[in-house]
Amino acid sequence: MIDPRSMTEPVTPPYVGGGALAHIGAEIWDHLWPWSRSGFQRQRAIQAAGLALALAATLVWVLAALGNNLTPGAIIGWWFGWSVFEVVVRLGSKPYVKEGPWWGQRYRKASVMDMICYVGFKNLLIGATLFIGLKSLGLLVI
Amino acid sequence: MKSLSALRGAAMAALFAVTSLLSLPAAAESAYEAPLPAEINSDPDLCKHVPCAEVVPGADSFSPRKGKPAYVEAYRSEGGQKTLVGYAFLSTDIVDIPAYSGKPVITLIGMDTKGIITGTKILRHSEPILLLGIPESVLTKFIKQYLGKYVGDKIEIGKAREGEAMIGLDAITGATVTVIAQNQVIMRSGVAIARQVGILKVEPKPQIKFAAVNDTLSWAQLVDEGSVRRLTVQPEQLGMPRAAEPYVDMQYGYLNTPSVGRSILGDNGYQSLMTQLKPGEHAIFIISNGSDSFKGSGFVRGGIFDRVQVGQDMDAYTFRDLDYLNLWGVKAAGAPAYKESAIFIIRDPGFSAAYPWNLVFLANKRDRETGHRDFVSFSDEYWVPARYIEGGRPKVVKPDAPWLKVWKARAVEIGLFVALLVAVATVYANRDALTRRSTRKNKWPVNAFKYTFWIISIGFVGFGMLAQPSITQVLTWFHSLLFKWQWELFLTDPFIFLFWIFIILTTFVWGRGLFCGWMCPFGSLSELIYKVAGAIGLKRFQFALPMKWHNRLKWIKYAVFFGLLAVSVFSMGLAEMLAEVEPFKTTFLVGMFNRAWPYTLFVAVLLGLSIFIERPFCKYLCPLGASLAMPSTFRWFGLKRKQECNTCKACAVGCGSLAIDEHGRIDHRECMHCLDCMVLYTDEHACPPLAQERKRRTKAGLPLTPIGKDGYYIPIKPVPAAKA
Ligand code: SF4
Ligand code: SF4
Numbered sequence: 001m002i003d004p005r006s007m008t009e010p011v012t013p014p015y016v017g018g019g020a021l022a023h024i025g026a027e028i029w030d031h032l033w034p035w036s037r038s039g040f041q042r043q044r045a046i047q048a049a050g051l052a053l054a055l056a057a058t059l060v061w062v063l064a065a066l067g068n069n070l071t072p073g074a075i076i077g078w079w080f081g082w083s084v085f086e087v088v089v090r091l092g093s094k095p096y097v098k099e100g101p102w103w104g105q106r107y108r109k110a111s112v113m114d115m116i117c118y119v120g121f122k123n124l125l126i127g128a129t130l131f132i133g134l135k136s137l138g139l140l141v142i
Numbered sequence: 143m144k145s146l147s148a149l150r151g152a153a154m155a156a157l158f159a160v161t162s163l164l165s166l167p168a169a170a171e172s173a174y175e176a177p178l179p180a181e182i183n184s185d186p187d188l189c190k191h192v193p194c195a196e197v198v199p200g201a202d203s204f205s206p207r208k209g210k211p212a213y214v215e216a217y218r219s220e221g222g223q224k225t226l227v228g229y230a231f232l233s234t235d236i237v238d239i240p241a242y243s244g245k246p247v248i249t250l251i252g253m254d255t256k257g258i259i260t261g262t263k264i265l266r267h268s269e270p271i272l273l274l275g276i277p278e279s280v281l282t283k284f285i286k287q288y289l290g291k292y293v294g295d296k297i298e299i300g301k302a303r304e305g306e307a308m309i310g311l312d313a314i315t316g317a318t319v320t321v322i323a324q325n326q327v328i329m330r331s332g333v334a335i336a337r338q339v340g341i342l343k344v345e346p347k348p349q350i351k352f353a354a355v356n357d358t359l360s361w362a363q364l365v366d367e368g369s370v371r372r373l374t375v376q377p378e379q380l381g382m383p384r385a386a387e388p389y390v391d392m393q394y395g396y397l398n399t400p401s402v403g404r405s406i407l408g409d410n411g412y413q414s415l416m417t418q419l420k421p422g423e424h425a426i427f428i429i430s431n432g433s434d435s436f437k438g439s440g441f442v443r444g445g446i447f448d449r450v451q452v453g454q455d456m457d458a459y460t461f462r463d464l465d466y467l468n469l470w471g472v473k474a475a476g477a478p479a480y481k482e483s484a485i486f487i488i489r490d491p492g493f494s495a496a497y498p499w500n501l502v503f504l505a506n507k508r509d510r511e512t513g514h515r516d517f518v519s520f521s522d523e524y525w526v527p528a529r530y531i532e533g534g535r536p537k538v539v540k541p542d543a544p545w546l547k548v549w550k551a552r553a554v555e556i557g558l559f560v561a562l563l564v565a566v567a568t569v570y571a572n573r574d575a576l577t578r579r580s581t582r583k584n585k586w587p588v589n590a591f592k593y594t595f596w597i598i599s600i601g602f603v604g605f606g607m608l609a610q611p612s613i614t615q616v617l618t619w620f621h622s623l624l625f626k627w628q629w630e631l632f633l634t635d636p637f638i639f640l641f642w643i644f645i646i647l648t649t650f651v652w653g654r655g656l657f658c659g660w661m662c663p664f665g666s667l668s669e670l671i672y673k674v675a676g677a678i679g680l681k682r683f684q685f686a687l688p689m690k691w692h693n694r695l696k697w698i699k700y701a702v703f704f705g706l707l708a709v710s711v712f713s714m715g716l717a718e719m720l721a722e723v724e725p726f727k728t729t730f731l732v733g734m735f736n737r738a739w740p741y742t743l744f745v746a747v748l749l750g751l752s753i754f755i756e757r758p759f760c761k762y763l764c765p766l767g768a769s770l771a772m773p774s775t776f777r778w779f780g781l782k783r784k785q786e787c788n789t790c791k792a793c794a795v796g797c798g799s800l801a802i803d804e805h806g807r808i809d810h811r812e813c814m815h816c817l818d819c820m821v822l823y824t825d826e827h828a829c830p831p832l833a834q835e836r837k838r839r840t841k842a843g844l845p846l847t848p849i850g851k852d853g854y855y856i857p858i859k860p861v862p863a864a865k866a
Contacts, residue, residue: 004787004806076711101778113811117775128623 008109011096016105023105031122034086036093053085079127087112087119172278175715176266178248183234183506183515188214194230197252197261201227210446210460211236213335216252228254229335232265236331238518241323242631243268243714244622246516249285249324251331257341259288259332268715269320284321285328287311293332294342299325319634322544333456344457344492349422351496351532352400359405360475367529369402370395373501373522377433380518381508390432392450393478394501397425397485399530408473415467415485424488424495426452427469429480436482436503452488453521454499461486496536498525545633555607556636562603563644563661566595570648570656570815577820578849582796582828588817592659593673596666604663609637610726611645611662613703613765617710617717645770653777654770655815658760664726665760665767665814668752669798675753684754692800695762696812700772703765723763756798757814771811781808781815782823784853786831793819823853 003010015026035047057078090110097114099106110118182191186206189195194204194214201216203224208214213231217224233249241247245268252261262285264278288311291297297309299321311325336342364370374391378384397403398419403412406427415425428450430436438449445463452459467485493499500521507518528534542550549556569576569591579587603609615638622628632639648656658665676684687695702723710717725745728734734742751758760767787793787806794802797819801812808819826832826849835855839846847856 001785002788002805002807003785004783004808005785007807007809098776100780102776114775117772117811121773121776131623 006099006106006108008111008114010099011107011109013094013096013107016107030094034089034093047089050085050089053082057082075131079123083119083123086123087115090119091115173264173266174278175268178266180515182232182265183517188212188232189230192232192250192265193263194250194252197250197263198228198230198254199252199260201230204230207235209335209338210448210451211331211334211338211458213338226255228252228260229339231331231335233327233331234517236334237327238516239323239326239330240628241267241269242317242319244628244631247320247324247327249327249331251328253293253332253335253341255341257293257332257336259291259293259328262286262288262328267320269317281317281320281324284312285324288328293329293336297325297329318548319631322548322634326544330456334458337457344490346422346491347494348496348536349494350398350526352398353530353532355401355530356404357401359401361472361477364395364402364405364474365393367527368525369399369527369530371501371522371524373503373520375432375503375505375520379507379520380505385433388432389434389505390430390436390503392428392430392432392436392501392503393480394426394428394524396495396524396526397427398495399526401530405474406472406477411470411473418467419487420489422489422491424493425467425485426488426501427472427483427485428501429469429472429478429483431479431481437484447486449504450486451502451504452486452493452499453502454493454497457490457492458502459488459490459493461488465489495526496531497538498523500524543630545630548634549636552636556640559603559607559609559637559640562595562598563640566656566660567644567648569595570652570660573817573820577817578824580821581825582822585818585821588821592816593670595660596670599661599663599666600670603637603641603661604667604730607637608731609635609641610664610730611638611641611657611766612721612724612726613706613769614718614721614724615642616766616769617706617714617721620707620710621714649770649773649777651778652815653774653780653810653813654767655774655810655813657770658767659814659816662760664724664729665757665764667729668749668757668759669814671749671752672754672756680753684756686755686798686800689800689804692761698762699764699768702763703768706765721765723765725759760814761799761812774810777810780810781813781820782851782853783808784823784829784831790830792828792830793822796822824849829853 013026013030015023015030018026060078091112095110095115096107097110097118098104099108179191182188185191188207189204194216195201198216200218202219203217205215205217211231212235213229215226216228216230218227219225230250230252233251234246238246247267247269248265250261250263250265251259254260264281264285267281269281288297291309295309297311299311299318311321333342337344359367359369361370365372370393372391372393375389376384377389380389382389395402395406397406397412397415400412403415403425406412407415419425428436436450437447447461447466450461465487467487469483469485472480472483500523502519502521504517504519506515508515525535573588576587576591580589618631622631644661645654645657659669660666672684675681686692706717706720706723709720722741722744725741725748728737728741728745734745748759755761783806787802790806794804794806797813798816799812799814801809801814802819803809822829824832826836826846832849832854836846838844839855844858847858850856
């Protein structure tokens with residue numbers, strides 16, 4: 001029977017149940033690393049494309065770090081492309097989102113929209129941090 | 143299925159965008175992002191490119207650009223005689239004050255020989271609000287207010303207050319930032335040129351009296367106490383590729399101060415410099431490194447040093463070759479090596495070293511997109527350390543920053559607004575107390591608050607303070623994040639600023655429902671119309687779309703949002719234009735009847751539909767709602783449900799937002815926090831599981847315990863009788 005208290009079925013990610021510190025560590029890892037082993041098996045074609053994309057993205061950041069200026073359009077393009085890719089990957093490998101406050105430990109299955117919201121918002125924060133960081137270091141000039 | 147409906151949503155959004163674009167009235171004729179010839183900034187013959195004659199009526203010929211900052215002289219020919227009748231100048235030759243868009247409003251200004259402004263013309267602006275929101279004629283009307291005004295007068299935006307020697311100008315409602323910037327632009331440009339051509343005389347300031355301090359300092363000590371300061375400009379600040387070496391890296395100081403003069407020039411050097419200076423004259427020194435010269439390569443003997451000047455208050459002091467002396471060396475111990483050096487002399491009695499002044503570096507910045515060169519300036523403030531001034535530094539009252547003026551002028555309203563926001567959050571935080579007092583038949587404990595807040599938000603917040611948040615602000619943030627984050631920009635509109643703090647906080651904690659459902663002026667107006675229509679007997683015509691259709695159409699708003707976001711990356715202007723999908727500007731900022739008919743019609747249709755459908759715009763179109771709905775997925779505290787909600791449809795049927803699905807689950811992206819379902823949740827007559835239990839207990843003669851947090855009666859646990 002469907003539980004109306006949760007928007008989608010509750011899910012327990014593999015790391016739930018450890019100590020508080022281990023849990024926080026696992027969650028941070030989860031935010032940064034979209035892949036999981038089981039997901040990897042299932043989505044080989046996507047992963048291959050992803051690897052190429054990841055390499056290209058890294059290259060761009062390295063170039064930026066070496067002092068080659070990036071245009072805002074390029075950055076946003078990369079950000080967007082990566083986010084779309086991450087949504088697809090996560091739906092295969094870590095198809096859950098948190099429910100309720102960030103300090104809680106409730107998770108539920110992610111619908112496509114949930115995943116878009118999650119990835120979009122998370123990457124916005126990460127992107128903004130990187131961006132402001134690079135800018136204040138003078139590595140990025142607009 | 144979902145992706146299909148999203149696709150359909152995108153298509154509809156595109157269609158919508160195109161229709162709204164087609165209906166733009168004569169946008170092409172406006173000065174919005176008007177293309178200007180690249181030579182406008184550099185061609186000596188300024189008037190070949192801009193309509194100088196329009197701003198200096200009666201003039202028929204114009205000189206080439208002259209002076210620093212540049213202006214042209216306007217002549218009238220009569221019987222073969224040319225008489226000087228005034229001056230014309232381009233604002234961007236003189237100041238670099240950005241307006242709301244972060245870009246300057248390029249204005250051509252005319253002034254007669256007495257310093258009276260004879261004409262103003264906006265050649266190009268990038269102000270989104272003036273693109274469509276407020277007709278450009280309003281801006282033209284605003285700058286017409288300057289005609290006939292004397293540049294030496296104190297002209298400010300707002301009502302002139304009793305006893306203040308100031309002329310007040312009427313602002314443009316909804317475009318405060320733009321007009322404040324524009325006022326600065328016109329006044330500063332006017333003063334600069336009037337000073338230069340001798341219309342405005344500088345008022346001599348009290349000069350510095352040096353205290354009897356006469357020590358010799360090392361370079362490090364001079365830097366430490368602020369007697370030597372530094373102004374560095376990096377190439378990237380001028381739109382050039384980043385480089386290891388700064389563009390210019392100037393260190394400078396005021397040489398009249400005996401200790402500083404002696405430390406830098408040595409005793410003899412200082413003495414000889416002072417004998418060269420007449421009373422009231424001042425000398426500064428500059429040493430510089432960097433890839434370029436602060437003296438400017440274009441400098442020829444007899445010319446003006448066009449890259450450095452000294453500024454104090456509204457005045458700028460430029461240097462000619464006669465004001466230049468060689469700096470033969472820096473004596474101070476530990477002085478750095480340098481490539482270039484100079485001593486400049488300020489001869490104007492308007493300058494006083496007792497007060498702070500600025501060293502200003504003037505340059506051209508290349509716009510990476512267009513290749514256009516814009517004038518920019520960089521400055522650093524210098525103030526002789528207190529120990530050198532007899533009696534210490536004089537008291538200087540700096541005028542408040544424009545944004546601070548706005549906050550002060552509207553302190554009362556701001557206070558009320560903050561109180562309102564706090565009240566809303568407090569009431570909502572205590573919603574449990576209100577919903578428990580309400581029943582399905584009598585929801586007044588909740589609604590009394592909600593309706594009050596609606597009315598305040600429509601009347602006071604919307605129509606009164608014009609504080610309707612908008613998706614354009616979200617887009618502006620993205621842009622500021624990318625280009626230039628200016629707190630001032632956001633602070634100039636205190637209500638929007640505070641509103642956004644409220645929105646961000648409450649969206650995190652409870653979801654977007656509190657803002658959308660209780661505080662958004664347009665949303666409130668829309669639902670109020672629905673409620674009033676229902677109350678006056680139109681209920682039988684009111685309907686909600688079938689869930690199936692709702693679930694498809696609700697995706698449109700997300701498509702609109704992403705569409706706008708994508709467009710804004712390429713063109714902020716176009717995005718702002720497309721943001722007209724929000725009826726907010728027409729409704730609150732400009733007024734229904736001050737706009738071209740397509741806009742009025744659009745609002746009328748939306749509000750008309752609201753009579754029959756609850757919040758049609760919010761449910762299906764609002765990009766702002768969509769942008770807030772997405773983070774609402776992760777609100778911390780949601781609304782409550784019971785397992786029985788799964789089969790019971792009581793709440794779902796009553797949910798005006800259609801936010802409860804067939805399994806009884808609440809979609810917090812759609813929920814407007816009307817709290818109807820939360821009233822039912824604890825209503826022992828209306829919530830079926832509760833009603834059942836109530837009946838059972840009444841029959842069995844058991845007491846009715848209070849309803850717990852989980853929405854059930856607190857179970858009766860027989861307590862073992864205490865031992866006597
Ligand atoms: S959906 Fe848009 S118009 Fe409706 S209440 Fe929310 S922000 Fe306001
Ligand atoms: S009835 Fe609907 S809109 Fe109202 S609070 Fe419940 S879920 Fe939200």
